[in-house]
Amino acid sequence: MKVTFRIFRFNPETDSKPYYKDYQVEADPKDRVIDVLHYIKNEIDGTLTFRRSCLHGICGSDGMRINGKNMLACSILLQDLGYSDIDKTYKKPIVVEPLPGMPIIKDLVTDFTDFWKKYEAVKPYLITKTPPPERERLQSPEDVELIMEASKCILCACCTTSCPSTWSNDNYLGPAALLKAYRFIFDSRDEAADERLDIIDTSDGVWRCHTIFHCVQACPKEINITWHISQLKKKLVEREI
Amino acid sequence: MIHQFDAVIVGAGGAGLRAALEIPEGYSCAVLTKVYPTRSHTGTAQGGVCAALGNEEEDSWEYHFFDTVKGSDFLGDQDAIEIMCQDAIRAIIELEHMGMPFSRNEKGLIAQRPFGGHTKPKDPNNPFGERVPVKRACFSADRTGHVMLQTLYENCIKRGVQFFPEFFVTDLIVQDNIVRGVVAIEIATGEIHIFHAKTVMFATGGYGRVYRITSNAVVGTGDGFAITYRRGIPLEDMEFVQFHPTGLWRLGILISEAARGEGGILRNKYGERFMEKYAPTIKDLAPRDVISRAMYTEIREGRGIQGPDGTYYLLLDLTHLGAEVINKKLPEITGFARIYLGVDPLKEPIPVQPTTHYAMGGIPTNVDAEVVIDDKGTKVEGFYAAGEVACVSVHGANRLGTNSLLDIIVFGRRGGKKMAEYIKEHDFAPLPKDADEWTRKTVERLLNSNGKERVAHIRRELQEIMMDKVSVFRTADGIKEAIEKIKELKERYKEVKIDDKGKRFNTDLIEAIELGNLLDTAEAIAYSALNRTESRGAHYREDYPNRDDQNWLKHTLIYKNEEKEPIIKYKPVVITKIPPMERKY
Numbered sequence: 001m002k003v004t005f006r007i008f009r010f011n012p013e014t015d016s017k018p019y020y021k022d023y024q025v026e027a028d029p030k031d032r033v034i035d036v037l038h039y040i041k042n043e044i045d046g047t048l049t050f051r052r053s054c055l056h057g058i059c060g061s062d063g064m065r066i067n068g069k070n071m072l073a074c075s076i077l078l079q080d081l082g083y084s085d086i087d088k089t090y091k092k093p094i095v096v097e098p099l100p101g102m103p104i105i106k107d108l109v110t111d112f113t114d115f116w117k118k119y120e121a122v123k124p125y126l127i128t129k130t131p132p133p134e135r136e137r138l139q140s141p142e143d144v145e146l147i148m149e150a151s152k153c154i155l156c157a158c159c160t161t162s163c164p165s166t167w168s169n170d171n172y173l174g175p176a177a178l179l180k181a182y183r184f185i186f187d188s189r190d191e192a193a194d195e196r197l198d199i200i201d202t203s204d205g206v207w208r209c210h211t212i213f214h215c216v217q218a219c220p221k222e223i224n225i226t227w228h229i230s231q232l233k234k235k236l237v238e239r240e241i
Numbered sequence: 242m243i244h245q246f247d248a249v250i251v252g253a254g255g256a257g258l259r260a261a262l263e264i265p266e267g268y269s270c271a272v273l274t275k276v277y278p279t280r281s282h283t284g285t286a287q288g289g290v291c292a293a294l295g296n297e298e299e300d301s302w303e304y305h306f307f308d309t310v311k312g313s314d315f316l317g318d319q320d321a322i323e324i325m326c327q328d329a330i331r332a333i334i335e336l337e338h339m340g341m342p343f344s345r346n347e348k349g350l351i352a353q354r355p356f357g358g359h360t361k362p363k364d365p366n367n368p369f370g371e372r373v374p375v376k377r378a379c380f381s382a383d384r385t386g387h388v389m390l391q392t393l394y395e396n397c398i399k400r401g402v403q404f405f406p407e408f409f410v411t412d413l414i415v416q417d418n419i420v421r422g423v424v425a426i427e428i429a430t431g432e433i434h435i436f437h438a439k440t441v442m443f444a445t446g447g448y449g450r451v452y453r454i455t456s457n458a459v460v461g462t463g464d465g466f467a468i469t470y471r472r473g474i475p476l477e478d479m480e481f482v483q484f485h486p487t488g489l490w491r492l493g494i495l496i497s498e499a500a501r502g503e504g505g506i507l508r509n510k511y512g513e514r515f516m517e518k519y520a521p522t523i524k525d526l527a528p529r530d531v532i533s534r535a536m537y538t539e540i541r542e543g544r545g546i547q548g549p550d551g552t553y554y555l556l557l558d559l560t561h562l563g564a565e566v567i568n569k570k571l572p573e574i575t576g577f578a579r580i581y582l583g584v585d586p587l588k589e590p591i592p593v594q595p596t597t598h599y600a601m602g603g604i605p606t607n608v609d610a611e612v613v614i615d616d617k618g619t620k621v622e623g624f625y626a627a628g629e630v631a632c633v634s635v636h637g638a639n640r641l642g643t644n645s646l647l648d649i650i651v652f653g654r655r656g657g658k659k660m661a662e663y664i665k666e667h668d669f670a671p672l673p674k675d676a677d678e679w680t681r682k683t684v685e686r687l688l689n690s691n692g693k694e695r696v697a698h699i700r701r702e703l704q705e706i707m708m709d710k711v712s713v714f715r716t717a718d719g720i721k722e723a724i725e726k727i728k729e730l731k732e733r734y735k736e737v738k739i740d741d742k743g744k745r746f747n748t749d750l751i752e753a754i755e756l757g758n759l760l761d762t763a764e765a766i767a768y769s770a771l772n773r774t775e776s777r778g779a780h781y782r783e784d785y786p787n788r789d790d791q792n793w794l795k796h797t798l799i800y801k802n803e804e805k806e807p808i809i810k811y812k813p814v815v816i817t818k819i820p821p822m823e824r825k826y
Contacts, residue, residue, distance in 0.1 A: 013745045032581075046740030046749040051276075053458040056494045056577060058387055061281040075580055078324030088311040104431060106746040112277070125395035128339025138349035144342060151342045151381070151388055155279050189340070 003027050003078060004093035007048065008171055011106050018104070022093060029079035033066055033096065037073060050108035057220055060156035064108050065097040067097040070158040070218040099161040115157050118173050122181040122199055127192035150183035150228055152221045159215035159225055170206040175215035175225045178206060182228045185235065197236060206232050242434045243672075246271040247437040249423055249663040251410045251465065255276035255386075255646065256628030256653035257444035258393035260610075261402045265658025271436060272402060273425055274750075275409040275460060278394050282446050283649065286386025288571060289356060289378030290646035292329035292600060296350040297376040302326045305363045305377060307368075309644060310819050312358045312528050313637025314778035314788065316478070316796070318815035321608045321633045325644075325651050332650045333379055334433055341392040344382050344570075352696050353377045354570075355502045358528040358641040358826075374526050378643045383497050383573045389646060398784030408434070409645040409751055410464065411680045413441065413472050413624075418600055418614075419670045424680045431744030433684070434678050440660040443469065443604060448762045450603055450755075452597035453704035453711065455496035462755040463762030464629035466717040469604050470761055474614055474621060475798040475810070476730035477632040479603035480769035480780045481642055484719055486715050488596025491555040492581055495509075496574045496593060498642040501525045502586065507532070508556045508590065509544035515555075518766045520826040527826045530639040533595040537713045537822030546592070556590035595713060601640055601779065602769070603632040604797065605812075610656025615798070616812035623663060623670070625656040634796065637814075638778020655717050687753045693757065696753050699730050701753040711767050716783045720771040727764050734760060746786075761801070768807050769797045790821050 002024060010018035017233055023040050041048045050073070052062040057075040064073055067081055073096070082096055102110035153176065160166055160174035175180075181200050185193045200206045206229055215225040246269045246620045253274035261473060264270035273282065291399045293300040305326040310317055337343060337351060344352040350482050353376040360372035381388045397404075412424040414435070422438040444467030449457025469714075470476050486507070487496040499506070507525055519535040520527035536555055539545055545553035559567060567575055567587055578591045597752070604626035605613050610633075612624040628649045637649055706726045710719035741749035775789035776782050800808040 011743060013743050025740075041749075042695070046696075047743075049741075049746050049748050053276055053460050054279050054282070054285050055459060056285070056492075057580075058285050058384075058573070059276070059281050059458060061276065077580070109746050120398055125399040126392075128338075132338040134334075136289060136334055136343075136351050139343075139345050141345050141347065143349075144345050147342055148382065151391070152384065152472050154284075154387070184340075187340070187342070 001027060001029065001088060003090050005040065006093040006095045007107070008097040009107050010104055027078055029077065029083050031078050032074055033076050033078065033094070034062055034073040035076070037096070042063070049106045051064055058154060060154035063099050063156040063158045064101060067095055068101060070162045072156060072158070072220045075220050092144060099157055101161050101167045102157070112157065115160060115176070118177040119155065119180060121173065122177050123192065123196055124180045124184065126187065126190055127185060127195070128189065129191045137189045139188050146186050149181050150179050150186070150222050153179055153183070156220065158218040158220055162214040162218035164212055164214065165208050165210055169204065169208060172208040173200065173205055175209070175229065178209070178229050179223065179225050180234060182232055185232065197239060200232060201236050208235065242432060243437060244271065244434060245437045247438065247668065248438045248440045248442070248444045248660050249273065249442060251423060252281070252444035252627060252628070253394070253404065254281035254283035254444060254446055255389055255393060255649035257442065258397050259650050259653030260382060260442050260444060260627060260657030262400060263654060263661050265661050270402060270659070272406055272697055273405045273408040273410055273423070273436070275407065275428070277406045278404060279390060279398070279819065281390060282461060283646070284387045285456070285458065286389070286646050287383040287495060287497035288502065289335065289354065289380035289385050289643045290389065291356065291359060291377045291643035292333040292647065293326070293377060294330060294351060294353060294379065294444060297353045298347060300361060300377055301662050302329065304375065305329065305359070307535050307819060308359050309635065309641055311824055312641040314639055314824055315637065315821040316634065316777060316814055317637030317816040318634050319819065320815045321635045323817065324608050324645060325635050328651050329647050332647065332654070336389065336392060336650065339392050339396050341381070342380055342388050343809060354378050354499065355526060356382060356642045357498050357501065357526050359643070360523065361610060366762055371522065378502065380497070380499065382569070383499055383571050386646060393564060406458070409754070410468070411422055411683070411754060412677070413468050414672065414676045415472050415621060418621055421622060421670045421672055424677045424678070426680070426684070426751070429746055431696060431747055433680055435676050436673065437672050438668060439664045440623045440625065442610070442627060443630050444626070445601045445630045447629040448759070449597045451704065451707050451759050451763045451766065454488060454493040454594065455597035456485055456493050457597065461682065462758050464755065464758045465626070466603060466765065467758035467761035470765055470801045473668065473801065474612065475605060475800045476602060476765045476803065477605040477796050477798055478634060478769070479765040479799055480773050480797060481601035481638050481778055482597060482712070482766060483529055483599035483601060483779050484533040484595040485529055485598035486536055487557050487576060487593040487597050489581055490548065490592035491550070491552065493596035494577055495596065495598070496557060496577065496579065496591060497571070500557060500571055500574060504562050505557055505559045507536070507557050509539045510546045511544065513747050515539050515544070523826050528553065528639055528641060529598070530611040531749055532702055533547045533713050534781060536595055539646055541634060548592070554592040554594045557593045558590040559586045560588060560590060584606070597599040597712070599640055599645060600629055601634070601636040601638065605629045606631045606634060608655065609659045611659060615810070623667070625660055627652045627656045636796055665772065684750065686741055687737065687750055688742055690736070690738045692738045694733045694736045694738065696737055696739065696756050699720055700731055700756050700759060703727065703730055703759060707763055707766070711770055714783055715770055716782055719769060720767055723767045724771065726758060727767060731760050765799050768809070769799050772809050773797060
């Protein structure tokens with residue numbers, strides 16, 4: 001089966017502006033997008049540049065925009081991208097672009113500096129004040145259940161870069177950082193919820209989330225991020241009262 | 242650019258991050274990694290990390306010790322195994338205190354489940370009698386490695402550890418047996434950096450990408466092995482390569498042993514539970530070498546299932562486990578089966594095949610992660626290795642599931658502590674002239690080459706021959722064929738040409754250097770495999786099907802010998818408590 005990949009290309013070293021380049025390749029509907037990108041790099045054009053590592057959706061390296069939606073190139077099969085079973089063909093090229101709203105280093109590789117700065121801003125680590133017991137701190141299965149979904153996050157930035165609020169405001173912490181804040185604020189072992197709530201209780205914190213749900217649609221780990229952010233808002237309101 | 246750090250740690254997986262936490266304040270430490278720290282391969286570990294906590298049933302570290310020694314087919318060093326199994330309990334509690342989110346049992350304790358090869362005596366009064374599976378693997382659903390990596394990284398952020406992400410280390414600076422630093426390419430700019438250091442730790446992970454079917458990340462290109470080997474330091478026990486029984490068919494993506502820990506069953510094309518034949522007592526929870534061999538045997542004897550492309554697979558059946566267990570305890574792997582093969586494990590069995598998974602061998606170290614180069618324990622001053630790239634050896638000829646996550650936190654920490662001592666007592670050894678010469682020349686050669694060979698073609702041929710000739714079943718003829726092929730590929734590698742000639746984020750160049758690492762690593766594996774004329778653990782020689790303790794109860798040390806055959810030497814196995822005995826399950 002033939003398929004056309006229309007890929008965003010930009011090398012600031014040599015290109016004055018970005019452009020799209022078409023690659024026509026032979027592929028199987030069960031191939032992943034990352035398999036085709038590898039094929040192009042291996043066989044056709046070694047200058048094509050993208051990040052990838054584990055190839056099964058747990059390392060978070062290959063977040064990109066595919067046919068207009070943020071996703072992991074290793075976790076989507078061609079057959080799930082508008083392939084017609086009747087014609088055994090694709091009507092349109094598959095468009096691959098870098099994650100939006102981030103500076104571009106080269107082709108599909110974006111600069112994560114700001115993403116990590118916001119991650120670090122929410123104090124993304126357990127803070128305890130009472131000395132630890134000799135054995136483990138106790139947590140009920142229900143306690144853990146509260147943070148299990150949030151701790152699935154692979155920091156791929158698919159959510160944050162899909163959010164219109166981050167596009168329009170550079171200072172907004174964004175869904176990934178807020179989800180990390182949730183993961184510790186709702187950890188029954190943590191003793192610094194107030195410190196973190198102060199950090200996110202600003203117009204660039206949780207209140208910048210307008211429940212647009214793009215993050216939920218974009219999350220490759222199917223985390224309901226907006227729900228988690230709403231729990232943070234609820235906690236802040238409760239704290240007020 | 243030249244930097245100076247008391248400690249340089251290469252690799253930001255579990256071992257590297259755990260070591261970094263030991264470098265005391267007031268001393269400088271840099272962690273270099275070719276990906277972002279949270280992308281490291283530790284994050285892909287699924288099923289668990291073991292410690293005899295006894296949270297679910299009676300257990301003891303001595304049972305864990307016995308299992309690990311037996312699992313290693315008696316090639317593991319028992320002093321190191323004793324340290325690891327004893328320290329496991331402290332190490333897990335420490336991770337919990339650091340914030341790792343574990344699954345919990347009804348008492349609020351860390352939950353534990355069974356795993357391959359982890360057992361205890363049926364009758365506590367008869368410690369060497371019949372054994373039954375024990376719940377020893379601590380876990381966080383099937384994302385144990387992921388949350389462990391996150392937790393360690395979070396603690397590094399808390400401590401202000403300095404990272405150099407997307408710095409690709411190409412060389413070790415070592416002279417007169419004293420380490421002086423590393424050379425690295427900054428991927429974003431293409432600039433070559435020298436890191437002048439008092440101590441260097443390699444925590445660079447494995448080499449799964451030497452093989453065609455592997456569970457390993459694309460970045461698992463054996464960099465640490467190859468760099469060390471090229472610098473005249475030997476590699477230990479490289480013939481022992483673990484094949485995990487349950488990789489997703491054709492893709493090699495790992496389906497955790499936890500699937501069988503929770504009750505999953507392997508079946509052949511007749512629906513038979515074939516492990517009953519090969520390991521009558523613990524069946525599907527036998528160690529990985531035993532099951533991978535059984536699967537190859539089933540396929541060879543015509544009981545595999547042939548796919549449309551002509552390759553064979555077997556079935557991992559989880560259909561009887563029920564939605565509650567599958568969705569709660571195995572959500573991630575269930576997703577893999579759905580996304581990649583369109584199989585719903587609740588309703589139908591998952592097609593699986595053995596997949597290259599783990600390097601038992603590696604850079605030889607003592608129990609403090611100090612690199613040692615011979616049978617007398619001679620150290621390379623200031624050089625440390627931990628995690629998969631190292632060979633302590635706690636895994637011997639076959640690693641038990643969940644022991645790798647344990648290995649990295651126990652020996653990463655021990656190495657970090659030794660580095661902390663060393664940097665207090667020593668000054669910087671001077672840098673040699675042209676410390677980055679090898680890297681500069683290699684980069685120049687690759688950028689300017691007008692040869693005809695493509696990186697991907699040589700890599701593919703290497704992966705094919707290693708998969709065919711140096712995997713689960715091996716023979717002298719097959720391995721010799723692989724060695725000849727590796728020689729040919731090394732020649733062709735000199736003619737490699739890359740498309741990208743730029744400096745900025747040149748992954749074409751990085752992949753070409755990685756290919757050199759794959760080739761050197763494959764050489765060490767193949768020669769070590771040819772040399773060992775016995776079968777032990779994961780190394781199975783069809784022409785020498787029995788274990789031979791008289792001649793081969795010893796570790797292999799392989800030394801690179803430029804342009805000639807490598808040199809092989811040996812060192813003895815440390816046996817403290819358990820003499821070798823027949824290994825059956």
